[in-house]
Amino acid sequence: MTPRAQHADEMTPDLQRLVDAEHGLIGPEVYTDQAIFDVEMERIFGRSWLFLAHDSQLPKAGDYVTTYMGLDPVIVVRQRDGSVKAFLNMCRHRGMRVCREDEGNARAFTCKYHGWSYAADGRLTGMPLKDQYEGIVDKAAWGLKQVPRIESYRGLIFGCFDEDVPPLAEEMGDIAYYLDASLDRSPAGIEFVGGIIKWRIRANWKFAAEQFASDMYHTYTTHKSPYSLLSADDLDHDPLKDTIHGHQYSSPHGHGFGWWIAEEERPSDAALLPTVLLRYIEKTRAAVTERIGDDRRRMESHGTIFPNFSWLYSSIPTLRVWHPKSPDEMEVWAYVFVDADAPDDVKDAFRRFTVLTFGASGLYEQDDGENWVTIQNNLTSPQVRKTPMNLQSSLGRNGSSPDSDGRMGPVIGEMASRGFFHRWLSLMSSRDRPQTHNLEEAMIDAAE
Ligand code: FES
Ligand SMILES: [Fe+2]
Incomplete structure (x- = not known):
């Protein structure tokens, strides 16, 4: 055993004390500690499929x-x-x-x-x-x-440093079904448009990965101001109204996905969308429904493939990677994706709209980054660092589903964050790769 591996094994009792995913309790040091970060690089990033x-x-x-x-x-x-x-x-x-x-x-x-x-x-x-x-x-x-x-999966190329990792499709499991709601809307697939938007955030990478896996809850408070702007021209339309009716999926592999189905035949951001995009959405409606079904066509969603690959889909089609740089810094790489056979003016309009909302200085993006940086700053103080955080929303209100390899629950909940940390702890505390079937058993036995 190398000194590093031994060091990682000795850390396991501390990690188990810090992360109680089944009861939704997280010790802040998982976001600040250099030794934990070093083990993450070996045991999470050294053994997971990573988007390239x-x-x-x-x-x-x-x-x-x-x-x-x-x-x-x-x-x-x-x-x-x-x-x-x-x-x-x-x-x-x-x-x-x-x-x-x-x-x-x-x-x-x-x-x-x-x-x-x-x-x-x-x-x-x-x-x-x-x-x-x-x-x-x-x-x-x-x-x-x-x-x-x-x-690869639908043109997304992933790599893994661990020769023994199970095939990508197996590790993705049913998250692929949900990812397809964004990637498989056209027989031509997707392509990236524009360059990669890159910026640094002084916060731990997990804040972003967890939020995209599980946290629709924050939008009601954090994004209140841009949402008011969106409904300013249409007082009868509350863009958050539909989101409460959604669902969340938590995978035994640590992936998470949340979605809601817009009640009306219009995306939540319709008030801001340029006409060219509204027309495109209208024009492709029947073909997309035929291809992926009405429910998946209307999904507005957020998701994370464990550990650090996330996406959003509504009228904002963005993929992103949260590159860890240190315990208290990540580098965001954001991509805009479009149907590969969309007309050029539509591709460009999606690019512009995504930059407006989720670019480095986008309407929503700035709200999220501000939260994460403020939390990370808070965690520099010793008493804060010793005080547990709460991930208990919807605890015990989720169930397994006969159609899915994971668990399903309400979209406003933190089930997928708990699932993310369940997987995180399992990898962090195992010298040998944990077997997926054991993970599934552990998940079913969990308090939920
Ligand atoms: S040639 Fe590359 S380091 Fe010398
Ligand atoms: Fe957000």
Whole structure:
């Protein structure tokens, strides 16, 4: 056992004291402690499927993007045979970042330090003054370190550092059914439009991941001011009225999803939507209903695939990754997605509307970030850090469902946050990967 693994095992009693997911009690140190963060990087981010890119970002051989898996920088590259590989963005000579661009197309990556170069498939192909290495360094053994598992779902490419991780589809489970309500509205699928909007928030990554999994509750208070603005032109329309009738899904894998079905044939944000989008929604209504059913067509939703990939869908189609940077800082990467066969003016209108609402300075986004930063600041004080927080909304009012691998409950509730922490604790306190069937049993036995 490595010293780090031993250290992580010794931490288990503390983690069990801090996280009582079944009773909805959370110790604030899970958001502040450097040692816990370090174990998260190994046991959560080192063993979970993590979102890397969408197919539409890598249309041609040699196309690449750089991103992060937890703290680790990676390069994601389309191969000549159409497959995708990902590599640690680390020169095998002295550790330099081998690719310093956000995206591009390359036949090779050449390190800017001493000039080692690597093919797009990761092989080490060139070393300046190679005579110095003749008979010493076997080039075949010094290629870029490859991310061992890469799989896709509807064009979303995920990677995992753990060779033994179950297949992506198995780990996603029924969250895929709900994700399809956003991604499978058109036979053409989706594409990303515009660039990635990136910004940093001085708060722990879990605040964002949990909120997108489970927290519709906050919208009534946190977003009151933009919601009043939305209904200003239409006093009979309360955009929050419909949300109370929704549901929440909590997966044994830690994913969460919440949705409501708008009572009227209009999205909640209709008052702000440009005509081009209202017309598009109207025009595609019958075809989308045919494809995914009326209920899923009308779902307005939020979700998280454990640990750090989230999305929103209403008239605001955004995917995002909460990249952890330190216990008290995350970097948000927000993407706008659209039906791939939508007209260009519709794609652009969705992009603009999403930036207006959920861009870095968007109407709603700023409200959320402000909360998380204020909490994180509060947690720097010693008495606050020792005082438990409450995640008990709807505790005991949720049930299993014959049609689903998880549990179902009311949309205003914190069941999926408890499910998120149940999975978190299970991974954090296990040296070996916890078996999913055990997780399911644990979930069914839980107090709910
Ligand atoms: S660190 Fe990359 S070539 Fe030396
Ligand atoms: Fe919010």
